[in-house]
Amino acid sequence: MIRAEHLTKNFGSFKALDDISFEINRGEIVGLLGPNGAGKTTTLRILTSYIFPTLGQVKYDNLDIVEDSLAIRKKIGFLPENNPLYEEMKVKEYLSYAGEMHDIPKDKLNEAVKNVIEICGLKEKQNQEISKLSKGYCQRVGLAQALIHDPEILILDEPTEGLDPNQRIEIRDLIKKIGAQKTVILSSHVLSEVDATCNRVLIINQGKIVASGSPEELKAQSAKQTKINLKAEGPVDSMVEAIKKLDGVERILNAKSEGNIVSLEIETDATKELRKPLVQLLLDNNWQLLEITKQEKSLEDIFVNLTNPTKY
Amino acid sequence: MNHILAITKKELKDYFNSPLAYIFISIFLVAAGWLFWRNFFLYGQASMRYYFALLPWLFLFLIPALTMKLWAEEKKLKTQEVLFTWPINDYEAVLGKFLAGVIFLLIALLLSLSIPISISQLGELDWGIIIASYLGSLLLGAVFLAIGLFISSLTDNQIISFIVSVALCFAVFIISEDIVLYVLPGFLVNFFQYLGLGYHFASINRGVLDSRDLLYYFSVIFIFIYLNIRQIESRKWK
Numbered sequence: 169m170i171r172a173e174h175l176t177k178n179f180g181s182f183k184a185l186d187d188i189s190f191e192i193n194r195g196e197i198v199g200l201l202g203p204n205g206a207g208k209t210t211t212l213r214i215l216t217s218y219i220f221p222t223l224g225q226v227k228y229d230n231l232d233i234v235e236d237s238l239a240i241r242k243k244i245g246f247l248p249e250n251n252p253l254y255e256e257m258k259v260k261e262y263l264s265y266a267g268e269m270h271d272i273p274k275d276k277l278n279e280a281v282k283n284v285i286e287i288c289g290l291k292e293k294q295n296q297e298i299s300k301l302s303k304g305y306c307q308r309v310g311l312a313q314a315l316i317h318d319p320e321i322l323i324l325d326e327p328t329e330g331l332d333p334n335q336r337i338e339i340r341d342l343i344k345k346i347g348a349q350k351t352v353i354l355s356s357h358v359l360s361e362v363d364a365t366c367n368r369v370l371i372i373n374q375g376k377i378v379a380s381g382s383p384e385e386l387k388a389q390s391a392k393q394t395k396i397n398l399k400a401e402g403p404v405d406s407m408v409e410a411i412k413k414l415d416g417v418e419r420i421l422n423a424k425s426e427g428n429i430v431s432l433e434i435e436t437d438a439t440k441e442l443r444k445p446l447v448q449l450l451l452d453n454n455w456q457l458l459e460i461t462k463q464e465k466s467l468e469d470i471f472v473n474l475t476n477p478t479k480y
Numbered sequence: 481m482n483h484i485l486a487i488t489k490k491e492l493k494d495y496f497n498s499p500l501a502y503i504f505i506s507i508f509l510v511a512a513g514w515l516f517w518r519n520f521f522l523y524g525q526a527s528m529r530y531y532f533a534l535l536p537w538l539f540l541f542l543i544p545a546l547t548m549k550l551w552a553e554e555k556k557l558k559t560q561e562v563l564f565t566w567p568i569n570d571y572e573a574v575l576g577k578f579l580a581g582v583i584f585l586l587i588a589l590l591l592s593l594s595i596p597i598s599i600s601q602l603g604e605l606d607w608g609i610i611i612a613s614y615l616g617s618l619l620l621g622a623v624f625l626a627i628g629l630f631i632s633s634l635t636d637n638q639i640i641s642f643i644v645s646v647a648l649c650f651a652v653f654i655i656s657e658d659i660v661l662y663v664l665p666g667f668l669v670n671f672f673q674y675l676g677l678g679y680h681f682a683s684i685n686r687g688v689l690d691s692r693d694l695l696y697y698f699s700v701i702f703i704f705i706y707l708n709i710r711q712i713e714s715r716k717w718k
Binding site for chain 2: 216252
């Protein structure tokens with residue numbers, strides 16, 4: 169339903185997006201994952217036609233983001249980053265303003281406003297000024313605004329940013345509920361968020377898509393590797409050197425030394441059992457083993473791996 | 481059209497929900513009253529000529545105060561990202577905001593009609609000139625509004641928006657005054673005189689509604705509204 173082809177966006181000499189392409193099908197909940205500054209907001213701004221790409225194009229079915237901007241915006245509900253709101257307005261007033269902008273006819277406007285107030289649980293707050301609401305309620309107002317015209321597509325830029333854990337869960341559940349009938353694209357730099365709500369994840373880093381797939385697929389992909397955490401006493405440099413030479417060690421993710429104690433995170437081939445050779449290596453060199461644990465990789469690790477490869 | 485009116489309504493509500501509207505109208509009425517009655521007793525004439533000659537100087541500071549937040553605040557709070565992802569055209573937003581300013585100004589001017597009404601009790605008043613002058617003031621105010629609105633779209637800082645608007649309005653008004661024309665080479669005098677707002681304002685205040693003056697007012701308004709729309713569109717530059 170949405171097809172983005174070879175999107176590139178330059179801001180001056182800075183390349184925010186570098187030739188990214190993806191497709192989003194009807195009914196999917198897609199998560200855009202990446203560290204801050206990876207290009208998530210730029211991508212979403214292009215999808216909502218707030219800005220135009222330097223190169224490449226986006227099609228919604230047959231509609232083009234540049235040519236048919238108005239028609240596309242009618243299909244989209246958008247919650248921008250940091251949820252900007254007209255704070256001096258009252259909740260109900262703001263939602264009917266949003267409704268008027270979406271050309272909802274006068275006789276249906278009240279019903280539409282009542283409807284989104286119901287869905288987003290804003291009933292007790294509907295006559296309050298937005299500036300007086302808590303952050304969680306503001307987020308609901310932002311979502312209600314995005315839903316006022318019952319859009320096919322919902323685009324949410326970091327919808328749970330800055331909320332406390334309870335509010336996060338509430339908003340997440342709300343998104344899941346709404347997402348059952350709509351296509352949803354949301355961005356986040358919090359993994360658990362995307363893991364919990366999305367059925368597909370695109371991981372973006374430095375303006376490029378570095379991985380995509382369902383959360384399960386991504387996890388399976390990286391199950392080829394395991395991680396061993398090791399703590400031992402000895403000289404850090406020669407220990408790293410020696411371990412790197414072991415068969416099955418792919419790389420060392422992290423090496424820290426505190427006084428004489430060295431902590432290492434070692435990425436290894438999952439098909440090989442490396443704990444024994446490691447312990448043997450330490451014994452041979454007369455380094456004291458303090459701790460050794462094997463760890464399955466979490467989505468967190470995949471993310472760190474893809475977006476921040478360490479140079480060891 | 482519906483979008484424009486909805487935006488106008490929203491901006492007018494914003495004005496009247498904040499102290500700004502009441503402060504603006506109070507200062508305007510008090511200052512205008514003082515400007516008028518001072519001269520009235522000095523010259524003892526049932527005329528508003530001196531009043532209308534001073535009005536632009538009052539507008540110079542009051543109108544940028546009306547326009548300074550119109551775009552700057554949307555930029556600062558990033559609400560323009562919501563506004564322009566709603567299915568509206570850029571020009572609708574610009575016109576809606578401009579119209580809100582004009583309507584607000586019209587309300588303030590109508591309230592100041594108390595001055596001509598009270599002097600018409602005291603002496604014979606030429607209503608033709610008064611009406612032309614009021615129309616001239618509205619047009620002058622609309623030019624300042626268009627300039628202020630454009631400047632507001634260039635920054636997210638309301639103070640900068642205010643100061644630059646005052647400076648630009650002042651420049652546009654002053655270039656046809658004698659003090660500027662005096663230092664210009666002869667062949668430029670007519671040109672600058674035509675460009676200056678003060679020249680056209682003075683001519684309407686004599687009670688003459690000349691199409692050339694009207695054309696001037698509407699062109700200046702059009703130019704700044706156009707620049708404003710282009711400025712809003714610039715976010716989409718590739």
